[in-house]
Structure formats: C-alpha cells, structure tokens
Amino acid sequence: MFKLWLIPLLPFLGFLINGILGKKLPKLAINAVAVGSVLASFLWVALVVGPSSDWGAHKLQAHYFTWIASGNFHVGWDFAVDKLTIIMLMIVTGIGSLIHIYATGYMDHEGGYYRFFAYLNLFMFFMLNLVLAANYLILFVGWEGVGLCSYLLIGFYFNKKSATTAGNKAFIVNRIGDFGFALAMFIIVINFGTLDFTKVFAKAPGAPVETLTAIALLMLVGAAGKSAQIPLYVWLPDAMEGPTPVSALIHAATMVTAGVYMCTRSAVIFLHAPIAMETVAIIGLATAVFAATIGITQYDIKKVFAYSTVSQLGYMFLGVGVGAFSAGVWHLMTHAFFKALLFLGAGSVIHACHGEQDMRHMGGLKKYAPWTCIVLACASLAIAGFPGTSGFFSKDAILTAAYEHAPWMFWVGVVTAGMTAFYVWRAFWMTFWGEYRGHGKPHESPMVMLAPLMVLAVLSLGGGFLFNVPEILKDMFPLKEEIPEEHMLMAISVAAGLLGIGISWYMYVVNQELPGKIANAFGPLYRLINDKYRVDEAYDAAIVEPLIEGSTAILWKTVDAGVIDGTVNGVGSQAQGIGNVLKLIQSGNIRSYATWIVAGSVVIIILMGIAGGVR
Amino acid sequence: MDPAQVLETLKHGAVPTAWYLALSAVLFVIGVAGFILRRNIITVFMCIELMLNAVNLSFIAFAHEHKQVAGHLFTFFVMVVAAAEAAVGLAIILTVFRNRSTLNIDEIESLKN
Amino acid sequence: MDPLFFLLFAFIAVACGVNVVLQKHPISSALSLVAVMASLAVLYLLQGAEFIAMAQMIVYAGAIMVLFIFVIMLLNAGTEETKGRSWMALIFGVPAIIGLLGSLAYFMQTGMPKLGEVKFGDWKGGGAYEVGYALFTQYLLPFEVTSVLILIAIVGAIVLARKELD
Numbered sequence: 042m043f044k045l046w047l048i049p050l051l052p053f054l055g056f057l058i059n060g061i062l063g064k065k066l067p068k069l070a071i072n073a074v075a076v077g078s079v080l081a082s083f084l085w086v087a088l089v090v091g092p093s094s095d096w097g098a099h100k101l102q103a104h105y106f107t108w109i110a111s112g113n114f115h116v117g118w119d120f121a122v123d124k125l126t127i128i129m130l131m132i133v134t135g136i137g138s139l140i141h142i143y144a145t146g147y148m149d150h151e152g153g154y155y156r157f158f159a160y161l162n163l164f165m166f167f168m169l170n171l172v173l174a175a176n177y178l179i180l181f182v183g184w185e186g187v188g189l190c191s192y193l194l195i196g197f198y199f200n201k202k203s204a205t206t207a208g209n210k211a212f213i214v215n216r217i218g219d220f221g222f223a224l225a226m227f228i229i230v231i232n233f234g235t236l237d238f239t240k241v242f243a244k245a246p247g248a249p250v251e252t253l254t255a256i257a258l259l260m261l262v263g264a265a266g267k268s269a270q271i272p273l274y275v276w277l278p279d280a281m282e283g284p285t286p287v288s289a290l291i292h293a294a295t296m297v298t299a300g301v302y303m304c305t306r307s308a309v310i311f312l313h314a315p316i317a318m319e320t321v322a323i324i325g326l327a328t329a330v331f332a333a334t335i336g337i338t339q340y341d342i343k344k345v346f347a348y349s350t351v352s353q354l355g356y357m358f359l360g361v362g363v364g365a366f367s368a369g370v371w372h373l374m375t376h377a378f379f380k381a382l383l384f385l386g387a388g389s390v391i392h393a394c395h396g397e398q399d400m401r402h403m404g405g406l407k408k409y410a411p412w413t414c415i416v417l418a419c420a421s422l423a424i425a426g427f428p429g430t431s432g433f434f435s436k437d438a439i440l441t442a443a444y445e446h447a448p449w450m451f452w453v454g455v456v457t458a459g460m461t462a463f464y465v466w467r468a469f470w471m472t473f474w475g476e477y478r479g480h481g482k483p484h485e486s487p488m489v490m491l492a493p494l495m496v497l498a499v500l501s502l503g504g505g506f507l508f509n510v511p512e513i514l515k516d517m518f519p520l521k522e523e524i525p526e527e528h529m530l531m532a533i534s535v536a537a538g539l540l541g542i543g544i545s546w547y548m549y550v551v552n553q554e555l556p557g558k559i560a561n562a563f564g565p566l567y568r569l570i571n572d573k574y575r576v577d578e579a580y581d582a583a584i585v586e587p588l589i590e591g592s593t594a595i596l597w598k599t600v601d602a603g604v605i606d607g608t609v610n611g612v613g614s615q616a617q618g619i620g621n622v623l624k625l626i627q628s629g630n631i632r633s634y635a636t637w638i639v640a641g642s643v644v645i646i647i648l649m650g651i652a653g654g655v656r
Numbered sequence: 657m658d659p660a661q662v663l664e665t666l667k668h669g670a671v672p673t674a675w676y677l678a679l680s681a682v683l684f685v686i687g688v689a690g691f692i693l694r695r696n697i698i699t700v701f702m703c704i705e706l707m708l709n710a711v712n713l714s715f716i717a718f719a720h721e722h723k724q725v726a727g728h729l730f731t732f733f734v735m736v737v738a739a740a741e742a743a744v745g746l747a748i749i750l751t752v753f754r755n756r757s758t759l760n761i762d763e764i765e766s767l768k769n
Numbered sequence: 770m771d772p773l774f775f776l777l778f779a780f781i782a783v784a785c786g787v788n789v790v791l792q793k794h795p796i797s798s799a800l801s802l803v804a805v806m807a808s809l810a811v812l813y814l815l816q817g818a819e820f821i822a823m824a825q826m827i828v829y830a831g832a833i834m835v836l837f838i839f840v841i842m843l844l845n846a847g848t849e850e851t852k853g854r855s856w857m858a859l860i861f862g863v864p865a866i867i868g869l870l871g872s873l874a875y876f877m878q879t880g881m882p883k884l885g886e887v888k889f890g891d892w893k894g895g896g897a898y899e900v901g902y903a904l905f906t907q908y909l910l911p912f913e914v915t916s917v918l919i920l921i922a923i924v925g926a927i928v929l930a931r932k933e934l935d
Contacts, residue, residue: 629765631700632862635691639865643872650876670886671775676812677884678877679779683786683805685870690790692862698795698841702802705833706786709809712825716895720816720887725894725903731821732900735828736915740922742833746840747929753844 043090045103045120045173048130051082052165059162063155075158076141079165083134091127102175102239109178116236121175124514128370129172129302132377136294137165139493143385144286146489147392157197157284164190168295172302176236177226180303184222184267187296188215194291195283207279214276218266222303225259228252242309250314257310257317261324264300268354271328275577277351281343285388288343293350293384294377301357301373305366308518312364322362322446326453329355331574333460337467338571341398342387345468349424350380352461356439359454365442367518371510372435378504379423379432382497383465386417389490390472393483400471402479409483412491414473416498421469423501425462426538431504433535438511440534441527451530455537462541470549676717683710697749697759701742708738771889774815778808795841799834806830816887818895 055078059071066074101122109116122130141161148157164187171183188211196208229236232252233244245253264270269277280292291297304311304321311318329352336348353376360369391398393410407414423432436458444451477483485491500507511520548555560567569575626637687710690703712731719727753759785804792798806829813822893899904912 631761631764632692632695635688636862636865639688639692639869640861643865643868646869646872646876650872650880653880666773666776667770669772670888671771671815672886673884674877674881675775675779676816676887677881679782679812681870681873681877682783685866685873686783686786686790688869689866692866693859694790696795698837698844699789699792699798702789702795702798702837705829706789706802706805709806709829712821713809713812716813716816716818716821717887719818719895720892721885723892723894725899728818728821728895728900729903729908731818732824732904733911733915735824736919739828739833740919742836743922743926744929746836747926749840750844750930759844 043101043103043122044085045090045101045122046105047085048082048090048134048173049166049169051078051085052162052169054078055162056159056166059155060159063159066155068154071155071158072145075162076138076145078162079134079141080138082165082169083131083138086127086130086134090122091131113234114230116176116178118179119175119237120173120179121238122173123517125302125305125370125517126172128374128508128510128513130169132374133165133168133172133295136377136381136497137168137290139496140286140290140294140381140385143289143388143490143493144284146487147286147388148284151284153197157194160190160193160197161287161290164194164291164296168299171299175238177229177238177241178236180306181219181222181226184263184299184303185219187291187299188212188219188267191215191280191291191296194287195280197283197287201282204282207276207282211276211280214273215266218263218273221259221262221266222264225256225263228256228259232256238306242307245309246313248313253310254314254317257307257314258320260303260307260310261317261321264304264358265324266300267303268297268300268358269328269351270300270324270355270358271331274328274332274351275580278344278347278573281341281347285343285384285391288347289381289384289388292347293380297350297354298357298373298377301354301361301369304358304361305370308366311361318362318364320362321358322443322450325355325358325360325362326443326450326457327355328352329359329457330453330460331355333457333464334570335573336464337460338567339464340400342390342400342403342468342472343384343398345400345464346380346383346387349383349461349465350376352457353380353424356436356454356457359443359450360439363439363442363446363450365439365521367511367514367520368435368438368442370514371508372432372439374508374510375423375431375435375501375504378497379420379430379501382416382420382494382501383424385490385494385497386413386420389413389486389494390417392486392490394479395481395483397479400468403472403477404475404479405473405477406483407473409477410485412485413494416491416494417469417473419498419501421465423504424465425542426458426534427542428535429505430502431500434505435510437531437534441524441530442521444526444530445521445524455534458534459537459541462538463545466542466545467549470545474550475553673717673721677714680710680713680717683707683713686710695760695762697752697761697764700761701745701749705738705742708734771815771887774889775812778811781805781808782812796838799837799841802837803830803834806834815889816895817890817892820895820897820900823897 055074058074059066063071103120105118105120107115107117141158144157144161148154151157167183167186167190169183171180171187174180174183192208192212195211196205198204226236229241232248233241235241262273266273277292277297281288283292311321332348332351332355336345336352339345339348353372357369357372357376360366360372389410390403390406390413393406393413394403397403419430423430426433426436440451440454440458443454511518548559572578626633684707687703687707690706691700694700694703712734715727715730715734717727719725719731749759752764756764758764782805785801785808788801789798789805792801806825810822810825810830813825
C-alpha cells in the first residue's frame with residue numbers, strides 16, 4: 042500500500058547507476074540521477090506515506106523476507122513506520138535532497154564527481170534503512186552502512202593523508218561503539234529471544250532492572266560512538282576533512298543523530314533503567330559543556346561548527362536522559378535545519394574565499410557574499426536560541442525538562458547555551474564583519490548553492506512553529522504538564538543566548554584587542570583548550586601507543602615473526618626435506634611409476650583379501 | 657584320473673566360470689609384466705590393450721554368470737574408450753617421436769622434478 | 770566340446786600374450802596381440818556373447834590393431850634397444866609382478882565363492898538384439914556420450930598429429 046521499500050530503494054538505484062555507469066555519464070545525468078532519486082523518495086514520504094494515515098494509533102509493519110531463521114529465532118527484513126519514523130524520514134530525505142542540490146554546485150569542479158554522488162546516495166539508502174528498521178538487526182545494518190559511507194566520504198580526497206587518517210579514525214572509533222551496540226543486541230536476544238522492536242518493548246518492562254541497565258548502557262556506548270559523545274567524540278572534528286556537503290549531511294544533520302534516534306526508539310528500555318538514564322543525561326551534559334569550551338578557541342570555521350555539533354548532540358542526549366524524548370527529537374530536527382545551514386553556509390564561505398578555512402584570513406564578507414551572510418545570520422540566531430527561531434523552542438524544551446529533573450543540569454545547560462551563542466557569533470563576526478584579510482577577491486556562490494540555503498534558512502527560523510514535535514509525538518511520549526517557573530526559565534536561557542551574542546560582538550567587532558588579552562591572561566588554560574584539552578594526545582599516549590608498542594613487541598616480533606612465521610617456515614623446511622627424499626621416486630620414468638602402481642595394487646588386493654572383500 | 661573320464665569331460669562337460677576368471681587374471685598379469693619390462697613405447701601401449709582385453713573377459717564371464725547383458729555393455733564401452741585411447745595415444749606417440757626421434761620410454765622422462 | 774575349445778584357445782591366448790611381451794620387434798608383438806584378440810573372441814562366443822565377439826574381431830583385431838601396425842610402419846620402429854637405463858623397474862618390477870600374480874592366485878583360490886559353469890548355448894542373452902535393445906533404452910545416455918568422446922578423440926588426434934603449419 043505504502044511501498045515502504047521504495048523509500049530506501051530509490052537512492053540505492055541511484056547509487057547503482059552512478060556507481061557503475063557514472064564514469065561514462067555526463068554531469069547532467071549524474072545530477073539528475075543523484076538528486077532525482079533522493080528527491081523522489083522525499084516526495085514519496087512527504088506526499089504518500091506521511092500524510093495519508095494516523096500513525097499514532099498503530100504502527101505500519103511490512104515484512105519483506107526472512108533474513109535469519111534459526112530455531113525460534115527469526116529476523117526478518119522488516120520495515121515499520123510510526124510518527125517518530127515519519128519525522129526522521131522527513132528530516133533525512135528533505136535535508137538530504139537540499140544538500141544533494143547544493144552539492145551539485147559545490148562539487149562542480151572536483152574530481153571523482155560521480156563517485157561522490159554514488160557514495161552520497163548509498164548513504165541515503167543506509168540511513169533510510171536505519172530509520173525504517175523494525176528490528177535491531179536491520180537498524181544495525183543501516184548503522185554499519187552509514188558508518189561505511191561516512192568513512193568513504195571523509196576519506197573522499199584519498200590522496201590527502203590527513204583525510205584518509207581521519208577516515209580511519211572515524212571508522213575505528215565507531216567500531217568501539219558498534220561493539221557496545223552488538224553486545225546490547227546479544228543481551229536482548231538472550232533475554233527476550235527476539236530483536237523485533239514491538240516484541241522487545243512488550244517484554245522489556247517485565248525484565249530485571251540489571252538486565253535493562255546493561256542493555257541501555259551498552260546501547261549508550263554504541264550511541265556515543267555514532268553520535269560523538271564523550272569519550273568517543275574525537276572522530277567527529279577530524280571528520281571535517283571530508284567535503285563540506287558531507288559534513289553537513291552526515292556529520293551534522295543525519296548520521297550523527299542516529300544515536301539519539303536509537304535511544305529514543307528504545308525509550309521503553311531506557312525508562313526502565315534509571316541508572317542508564319542518569320548516565321545518558323550526564324554524558325550528554327558533559328559533552329555539551331566540554332565541546333562548547335573547545336569551540337570557543339578554534340579558528341577553523343568547520344572545526345568550530347564541528348565542536349558545536351558535538352555540543353548540540355550533547356543537548357539531545359541531555360533531553361533523552363532526563364526523559365524528554367520528544368524534546369530530544371525536536372532538537373534533533375531543528376539542529377538538522379540550522380546545523381546543515383551552518384555547514385552549507387560555511388561551505389559557501391569557503392567557496393567564496395577560494396578554499397580558505399581559517400577565519401583569521403576571512404572577514405568583511407558581508408559586502409562580497411550578502412546572501413550567504415543573511416542565511417548564516419538566520420542559522421546563528423537559531424542556534425543561539427533567539428526567541429521565535431526553531432532552536433529556541435527545542436532548546437527551551439530540553440532545558441525545562443532538565444530543570445524538572447535536576448536544577449543544576451539546567452544551569453549548566455544555560456551556561457553552555459551562552460557559550461554556544463558566543464562562539465557561533467564569534468565565527469559570524471570574524472567571517473562577515475571587519476576587513477577582508479585573505480587572498481584573492483571573494484565572490485558569492487552560484488544560485489544552485491544559495492537556493493537550498495534559503496530553504497534551510499526559512500526552516501531554521503520557522504521550524505519551531507511549523508513542526509511542534511512533542512505535540513506530534515504525544516501518543517508515544519506523553520507531554521509534560523507546564524511548570525510555573527517555565528517563563529522564567531525561558532527568559533534565563535534567552536538572556537544567556539543574547540549575552541553570548543553581545544559579548545562576541547563586543548570582543549570581535551568593537552574591541553578587537555580584547556580576545557588576545559584574555560588569551561594571554563589565561564595563557565596555560567587557553568592553550569589547553571585551544572589544543573582541544575589534548576584528548577587526542579592523551580588517547581594516543583594511553584591507548585594507541587601502548588597498543589602499537591604491544592602489537593610490535595608481542596604480536597609482531599614474538600607471535601608473528603616467532604611463532605607463526607617459525608611454524609610456517611618450519612613446516613615448509615620440513616616439507617622440503619621430506620620432498621628432497623621423495624623426489625627420488627619422481628624420476629619421470631614411466632616404468633618405475635607403473636611399478637609403484639602395481640605395488641600399490643598388490644597391497645590393496647592383500648588388504649581386501651584379509652578384510653574378506655574378495656568374497 | 658581315468659583317461660576315458662577326462663576325454664568324456666572334454667567332450668561333453670561344461671567349463672567353470674572360475675577358469676575364465678583365472679585366464680583373465682593371467683592375461684592381465686602378462687600385460688602388467690609387459691608394461692613394466694618393455695621399453696618400446698608402442699609395445700607398452702599394446703600391453704595396455706592386452707590388460708583391457710583381460711578385463712573384458714572378466715566382464716563377459718560375470719555377465720554369463722549373472723545372466724545379465726550389462727557386462728556386455730561394459731565391454732562395449734571399454735572397446736569404444738580403447739578405440740579413442742588408441743587414436744589419441746598413437747597420435748601422442750607420433751608427436752613424441754617427431755620431437756625426440758626415439759621410442760624408448762626411458763628417454764622420455766621430462767615429467768620429473 | 771566346451772572344455773576342449775576353452776583349453777585350446779586359452780592356451781593360444783596365453784602363449785601369444787607371452788609372445789607379445791617377449792618379441793623384440795613391435796610388429797611381431799602386434800601380430801601376436803591380434804592372435805590373442807581372436808582367441809578371446811572365440812572365448813566370448815563360447816559364453817554366448819555373440820555381438821561382443823563380432824565387435825572384438827572387427828573393432829579390436831581389425832581397426833585398432835591396424836592402427837597400431839600403421840603407426841609401427843610409419844615410424845619405422847626397429848628392434849628395441851636392450852641397454853637398460855632403468856634398473857629400478859627391473860629390481861622392483863619383477864617382485865611386484867610376481868606379488869600381483871601370487872596374491873591374485875592365492876585369493877582366487879581361497880576367497881572365490883562358488884560360481885556356476887559355462888556351457889555353449891545355455892544362455893542366449895548376448896545376441897545383437899539383446900545388446901542393441903539395452904543399448905538404446907537403458908544405456909542410451911552413456912551411448913550418446915561415447916559419440917561425443919569419439920568426436921573429441923578424433924579432434925585431439927588430428928591436433929596432435931598434424932604438422933606445424935608455419
């Protein structure tokens with residue numbers, strides 16, 4: 042009826058066509074296939090699947106084929122749709138379409154054009170699979186698939202060493218998370234005997250708390266890997282080595298939110314595991330603060346937004362952790378709008394400055410790229426939580442929920458919101474105000490890049506009004522009743538945002554010596570933060586180096602060179618020794634071969650006779 | 657043994673199937689001996705034919721023993737295979753002789769090491 | 770008369786078989802082999818295998834042996850060189866042959882089950898009709914496959930034996 046398989050299959054067809062034939066196709070055809078396939082599945086979602094029925098009451102399940110059947114354990118290739126899925130589908134296909142259109146302009150002069158769009162379509166296929174999945178294993182297929190595409194696209198400029206290293210890093214760090222997720226699935230299978238969402242969630246409330254806590258914590262490990270939470274966030278900033286549309290689509294709007302989606306999907310399990318919930322909230326909050334402080338000191342425009350993504354993902358986890366699942370999803374959606382816009386805008390800025398990413402070599406771009414300036418202002422307002430913008434609503438919903446849960450979380454969240462506003466607007470002022478400090482003459486981006494930006498700008502500003510996610514999801518996640526302090530909390534968070542904007546304006550427009558002075562005043566602390574708390578170095582020293590050293594000393598020198606090579610070489614030389622004796626038999630003389638055959642026959646006849654086989 | 661009885665047996669008696677099998681075994685061993693002891697490649701090849709014939713005799717004897725025609729068909733197929741083998745084998749011998757100018761099987765020993 | 774004929778032709782077969790091995794010149798071996806095959810044909814006939822006996826005469830003693838003689842003539846193969854290079858075959862070969870004969874004789878003597886007797890004309894299942902009927906019904910597929918085999922053999926023989934055209 043709804044042909045759910047059509048939704049992921051269209052991008053997959055696009056992947057096949059572009060991936061196999063792309064080298065020979067003209068650019069126009071590649072564009073048509075890549076954009077058309079994603080746009081078609083967006084239209085299918087928006088016009089047919091989305092509005093046609095009331096998804097709250099029942100869930101549409103579609104079974105396509107049985108993938109694994111082992112005793113009583115069945116895993117089918119099943120898709121299911123409910124309101125949460127519809128929201129995710131709309132985000133993924135909608136933003137995906139816009140970014141595909143944008144990429145046709147951005148990647149125009151790049152090599153490997155068809156390869157880029159093939160990967161991007163493959164990503165859409167896996168992401169839609171992830172969202173549509175009706176059991177954990179299909180979700181995991183999508184989960185791994187998007188990880189693969191992320192790896193491929195981060196390392197898209199594969200002749201650049203830093204890009205391939207970043208791709209490897211993302212892949213390896215994600216493996217740690219996936220390991221946790223896989224363990225969670227094993228525990229689910231052992232305890233519930235199934236991976237189907239509906240069956241698992243029906244049985245979950247009756248299971249012991251310890252089991253559910255273990256499952257939820259392992260899922261959190263998986264989610265922390267995919268959604269870049271402490272301690273596994275380190276791959277996401279490096280992932281900015283990929284092309285900017287990839288950063289926008291995969292590493293801001295869709296893939297990194299998969300962890301939030303998964304936790305929301307598993308809400309039943311989390312709700313029955315209070316310790317795990319608390320852990321999620323604390324990890325989310327810690328990540329939000331931590332990443333925000335790093336974001337303040339960065340100069341690479343994409344790095345700023347990358348840390349901002351980590352920080353905002355922390356917000357979503359805070360929302361999930363305090364039980365405000367729908368607020369988390371709301372923030373997921375609004376974040377997809379304004380962060381995709383920020384990244385695409387950053388791409389437009391980089392495009393304008395001929396590939397320059399360092400903000401110290403930008404400035405004054407409002408004169409040269411006015412449209413980019415306007416849309417980025419919209420996105421920056423939204424992320425700062427300016428009243429009326431989309432970010433305001435979702436952030437407020439999360440902070441209010443956090444206040445109900447524990448007031449200190451609210452205050453930390455508010456400080457983070459202030460920092461967020463500060464560093465995003467710092468980037469804005471440094472890029473668009475003042476004098477141009479770079480080389481060449483900046484220029485505005487073409488219309489094909491600006492049009493998606495404008496659509497996203499409208500969504501960033503009005504997304505909160507247009508899609509009231511908690512209202513839509515109220516059947517799945519009941520609305521919280523209003524609390525008396527709500528307006529006061531709202532005012533506080535808005536004030537924090539405005540304060541952040543104001544301070545950044547003062548520091549980077551009015552009194553431009555001030556940042557340097559502050560940096561000098563807090564010298565060691567500043568350098569520590571500017572070096573991203575040296576977490577990468579700490580991981581290197583604590584995990585990577587010992588692993589390499591240990592592998593070299595034990596696995597390579599001892600086990601591989603000593604035991605394995607020794608065994609193999611020993612077997613080889615033994616075989617050679619035996620062969621040296623046996624090759625005397627192989628004289629090449631037919632008559633001696635015949636003699637051996639006859640001797641063998643005699644032996645067989647005698648054996649058969651003894652065994653009585655002659656009778 | 658009484659000579660008259662022997663004559664009577666020779667005139668009117670029957671032949672035990674085992675005799676045929678014994679003859680088959682003897683012919684087969686003669687073939688094997690020729691294969692191992694002779695050096696001329698054509699003679700060696702003829703000894704293979706001799707072995708095939710010895711086996712055919714066994715098939716025929718068992719066909720009679722079990723009163724089934726299948727043994728005859730086996731023999732028939734052995735003949736066909738022998739014909740094909742002779743054609744290909746003799747062609748190989750021709751080629752070998754053309755390349756090496758010898759029929760001595762001991763000198764054709766490049767299939768070693 | 771069965772035992773008489775059997776003994777006669779068995780003697781011819783064994784004697785000519787030994788002659789095949791002993792003769793120095795290949796052409797003598799080939800002619801001895803023809804005699805072996807002819808006497809075997811008679812022995813087939815004694816067991817009621819009329820069709821096979823005829824085929825033995827025509828295909829084996831006729832066609833195949835003519836092919837052998839043809840090749841012998843073509844190569845102008847003389848008597849065999851006697852200088853032995855392969856002492857291996859002699860040292861191990863003779864004991865192996867004796868072992869083969871001995872083990873076969875011993876186990877045929879001790880382990881052979883009681884078999885029946887052959888009298889000329891007591892079984893008429895080996896005529897052209899019976900063999901042909903079985904060949905074209907139950908054994909049709911193997912029969913057709915042999916035609917492919919022969920085709921391959923023909924092609925192979927031609928490829929192997931032709932002179933290089935360059």
